[in-house]
Amino acid sequence: MGKRESSELVVGKTRERVLIGLVLVFFAILAGQLFSLQAIRHDKYAQVAEENQLHRERVPGPRGFITDRSGNILVDNVLNFNVVLPWKEESEVAETVSRLSSMGIPIDSVRVLERFEAWKKKNGTLPFPIVNDADKVIISFVRENSDLFPDLRVMSQARRRYRYDEMASHLLGYVGEVGDVELSRQGEKKYYQGDMVGKTGVEQVCEKSLRGEDGVRALEVNATGRILGEIADLSIAPEIGKKVVLTLDLHLQKHLESLMADKGSGAAVAMNVYDGSILAAVSVPGFDPNEFAAGISFELLQELFDDTTKPLFNKIQQARYPPASTHKIISTFAILTEGLVNPGEILVYCNGSLRFGNRVFRCWRPEGHGAMNLYTGLVQSCDVYFYKVAEIMDVDVLANASKAFGLDTKTGIDLPGELPGLVPSREYYDRKLGKGKWTQGHVLNNIIGQGEYLVNTLHVLTVCAAIANGGFLVRPHIVKFTGDELPVVYAKKRVPGLSGRTLEFLRRCMEGVVQDVDGTAYWTRLDWVDSAGKTGTAQNPHGEHHAWYTAYAPADAPEIAIVVLIEHGGHGGEVAAPVVRDFFSEYFSSDLAQKDGVETGDGR
Numbered sequence: 001m002g003k004r005e006s007s008e009l010v011v012g013k014t015r016e017r018v019l020i021g022l023v024l025v026f027f028a029i030l031a032g033q034l035f036s037l038q039a040i041r042h043d044k045y046a047q048v049a050e051e052n053q054l055h056r057e058r059v060p061g062p063r064g065f066i067t068d069r070s071g072n073i074l075v076d077n078v079l080n081f082n083v084v085l086p087w088k089e090e091s092e093v094a095e096t097v098s099r100l101s102s103m104g105i106p107i108d109s110v111r112v113l114e115r116f117e118a119w120k121k122k123n124g125t126l127p128f129p130i131v132n133d134a135d136k137v138i139i140s141f142v143r144e145n146s147d148l149f150p151d152l153r154v155m156s157q158a159r160r161r162y163r164y165d166e167m168a169s170h171l172l173g174y175v176g177e178v179g180d181v182e183l184s185r186q187g188e189k190k191y192y193q194g195d196m197v198g199k200t201g202v203e204q205v206c207e208k209s210l211r212g213e214d215g216v217r218a219l220e221v222n223a224t225g226r227i228l229g230e231i232a233d234l235s236i237a238p239e240i241g242k243k244v245v246l247t248l249d250l251h252l253q254k255h256l257e258s259l260m261a262d263k264g265s266g267a268a269v270a271m272n273v274y275d276g277s278i279l280a281a282v283s284v285p286g287f288d289p290n291e292f293a294a295g296i297s298f299e300l301l302q303e304l305f306d307d308t309t310k311p312l313f314n315k316i317q318q319a320r321y322p323p324a325s326t327h328k329i330i331s332t333f334a335i336l337t338e339g340l341v342n343p344g345e346i347l348v349y350c351n352g353s354l355r356f357g358n359r360v361f362r363c364w365r366p367e368g369h370g371a372m373n374l375y376t377g378l379v380q381s382c383d384v385y386f387y388k389v390a391e392i393m394d395v396d397v398l399a400n401a402s403k404a405f406g407l408d409t410k411t412g413i414d415l416p417g418e419l420p421g422l423v424p425s426r427e428y429y430d431r432k433l434g435k436g437k438w439t440q441g442h443v444l445n446n447i448i449g450q451g452e453y454l455v456n457t458l459h460v461l462t463v464c465a466a467i468a469n470g471g472f473l474v475r476p477h478i479v480k481f482t483g484d485e486l487p488v489v490y491a492k493k494r495v496p497g498l499s500g501r502t503l504e505f506l507r508r509c510m511e512g513v514v515q516d517v518d519g520t521a522y523w524t525r526l527d528w529v530d531s532a533g534k535t536g537t538a539q540n541p542h543g544e545h546h547a548w549y550t551a552y553a554p555a556d557a558p559e560i561a562i563v564v565l566i567e568h569g570g571h572g573g574e575v576a577a578p579v580v581r582d583f584f585s586e587y588f589s590s591d592l593a594q595k596d597g598v599e600t601g602d603g604r
Helices: 003-040 042-053 090-102 109-122 136-144 201-205 250-260 298-306 324-338 374-379 383-390 395-404 426-433 441-447 457-469 500-515 577-589
Strands: 054-059 073-085 128-131 153-162 175-177 196-198 215-221 227-230 244-246 266-272 278-284 348-350 353-356 359-362 370-372 479-482 532-538 546-553 560-566
Touching (some): 073 136, 196 201, 250 266, 324 374, 359 383, 383 441, 457 500
Antiparallel strands (some): 054 215, 215 227, 353 359, 546 560
16 A cells, blocks of 8 residues: 555545534434423423413403392393404404405494594403393304304303492492503503493492402413313402492382482482491482493493483583572571571561662562561572671571581592582682672672572582581591491581580471471471471572472481482472482381481480
8 A cells, every 4th residue: 555545545534523523413402402401491492482372361340249238139230142253453353344244244334443443442351242142142153153153162251240220320420441541550450451440330430359369371272373272270260349238228218219200300319327237329310320331332431421411420420500598497597596687586477588788689579477586487488588697697607507508519439430529718708809809798699598508419408417416527428348347437527616506406497398388398297207308499590499498307206318300390389399208208217217227326
């Protein structure tokens, strides 16, 4: 073998060794990667693999129930079924709708696409409901044709149900889709687009308690994203929200609703005089909150807004009216505490009017009331008597008396949107009209509850209750307790000067309104239970007068007080007082008087 052959052999062996080395390095690297995948990064890639075959879907927690004081369910949830579609582009949604329509499924393609546009802007976390509240026919079709529509599925969802439709609608409130305001106020429980949230009433004020805990639905999907089924072991069930118990009595609420059903527009509230718990409250006309829970249409919402009787407006605490002659209770209180007149003295002979300056102030009774003292003036609601006293009354004396009863503030009811009253004072008139540019004539209007005076129904009710319970302002409330919490006890506030002879005189006068033959509510008395009250007729420049009546019973041992306001109703004694009479009749004949859980006392 020559030198050339020997050299070529050495080179060949060297190349062989290099090649073998490269192969070994390659396999070493491969082995290292396999070790990294199977040992070091196993958990990470196992999670990725799992996520590729799992889809986790949030399940909103159902809202808690709302009951009356005895546990009768007023608001709960009902399951409804939606046909949903995973997140798709508009073209795919349109194609699915077109195919469903061609196969006889009644579906409004225009409406669905409009909803999809809104849904896409919200970037909702739930699948798009292509059919809301689907019936059995559509549900069966989707399930039987899963091979033709593999992306469609039926999903159950808890929807709010108001068992008695319009009953107590302004108190209970309604739910609606979460908006920007709620999303910007995230608390312990996070909100997502598409969630339902309390918008008004108890639903709003008790939102934190009523809202449930979200769950998670674990779904198995294949490589194409098609859902194969739910994995129960990985799913977390949602939890229902807390129960909210109200002070309302279902029987009384139904009865008061029936009494106000034909009254057009107005409000009525019945309350325990000692603790402020509301037993029944009505604002008419009402609305059906189920319409909002199901997703109210724009057309129906516009119809509600355009209705001149304002069915969405809570007239219990969001509307203000002149208190009219119901305010004479406070006027009499001011007269007594200031010692302006001798209560038993005949101060004026009412012939139907009183001239003051260059104006004539007229009494509600054109022919007049005759000789009047303070007692007969309040019992018969003689305007002329109070005009005469107003000639010598300082404007702030009446204003301060009204403020002592809380008419310038909110009563503090646990419902949203309450408006404070308006009590005109010297400072008010100086600011509004200018110093020296208003006259004593304003006081003549104010003393009979007209002029600039404005109150809501709860103001008048708490005044009545203060006379009944011995001189204390109570805070009206409708929520008794939430979940396992103890009932809330609200502090009472004594009205300065409302005690002793002053209190007894006011009680005797209010009892005379109903029991004396000349009292303005005499014809509405009951033979078997005495009551005490005060009528009022508020002047209305836009039509018929508003009718007021407030009363408590029994007169000698008060339990319950009520106020009724009927817009454009006419005279309070003729229109509002009969509602109170019929309510008292039911209350005291249905074993509801002194019922367990309703605080009572003699108020002395």
